Amino acid sequence: MAALFLVDSDEQSRQAVRCVIEESPYKYLAVHEADTAHRAGLLLKQMQPTIMILDLSLPDMNGVSLGKMAKGLYPQLPIIVLSHLKMFDLVQECINAGFSSYLLKPVSKHELMAAFDRLLLSELCRETRHFMGEGAAPATFETDLGNPIDTVIRYIQLNFQQTITLQEVSSLVYLSPSHFSRLFKAETGITFVEYLTQYRIEKSKSLLKMTSLPIDVIANNTGFSSAGYFSTTFKRMVGQTPSEYRSQFQVFLHGQQHSAHRA
Template identity: 55%
Template sequence: MLLVDNDKQSRHEFCQIIQESKYNFLSIYESSTADRALFLLKQNKPSCMVIDLSLPDMDGIKLGRTALEMYPDLPVIVVTHLKMFSLVQDAINAGFSAYLLKALSKADLVETLERVLTPELSKQINNIMNRGQGGIVSDLSKPIESAIHIIQERYNESLTLKDVSDQVYLSPSYFSRMFKDETGKSFVEYLAFVRMQKAKTMLRLSSLPIEVIANNTGFTTAGYFATTFKKHVGNTPSEYRDQFYWKNESRTIKA
């Protein structure tokens, strides 16, 4: 989840609500500016984007529209002090998913996430399991954005730097430097990051065997997947999944 708000206290309160909800498994990336938010969006598509309209470097409505140009199915939620009807209309016309007022209540936020986030997470699992093999069209004017899109779509394949650089019509060496400059990660680091994010989602939201998840996230063997996962996350895939299993069990007992 990407949270964009210039108010540090508001970000803290939002994160606290999420931490105390059933969505506490979500990683929250925070940004106080639109520029930083766009950088994070280029790195990885979040499951949901939450924005305040009062940002220091860009109008929040414009930022949301820009995000939807990048990811048309991204749920965008406005959380703001501004109560003007014209802004609500602008948000609706922009295709945003919700408009919430501060001070934010846990009930309002959780209810909104139930409506917009759960279907998106379910769709991610379905896309992973039913991934098509159609071609991907590259935008030659934006080679790194095209490369990121290719990685997001084909991370489950045996993907190499040369494969992607060829598709955006750049030499491997130039592509490698350009990719690192724009994303802050090397090609290998970014590919591993995407694969780990997808694997964590599948571990949390499905009961698929580890071997199947390994295969669907681009790893040749379950053993190599487990080793790589522990290196990046700090737990084995089974240990990571068990954390959420016990949380769910605890909630069931309390209920």
């Protein structure tokens, strides 16, 4: 699940960040907190956060050292530094350590959201591609003219994130669009467009159940032209909006987590 790791010894500062996140498009992030480097180190070994916000003035360790440790564990982890310290040498040290952003306290909502937009959307897209297991590149795809429908189904499975047209797939198997359409429906019982849409919806269900990625990111990475079109199509085919579908699984997951904590 996508998570924000907030490391700051100042409770008021952590609360201010939480409030900004809760009122933003990134409210889906699970927020984990630590007020010491020791506690942060233990949590880092138990989970892989999606993004980290780090104060440099920790009571038991230099924040830069903690950030370097986090980058050692997770090299792709975006780290946003929040600090009262305005020393150029310290900023340069953070840049050299591979940290992603250096913001001064008290941070404004606009500054924090700009950093999240710059860092987190690309990270979420990368997470989506990893989760979906993108298939082979089209150049490696082999066409089996003896089994045109199976060929097109494999092509859909490898390329459903991209725009796919009837003209494209019928040309792939050297058939006219009209003949291919009749053949596809005869073998599958549904039209090519219906099959493609159903396949994309099933992929989106996996992302809704297993991740906290935003709806627009899921729509984009399952081949839908817009979040609005995705939501309308999902509601028509599933009987629920994507958010409603996701919420029933979140309730279940939270129940499982609470049971595990009690145990």
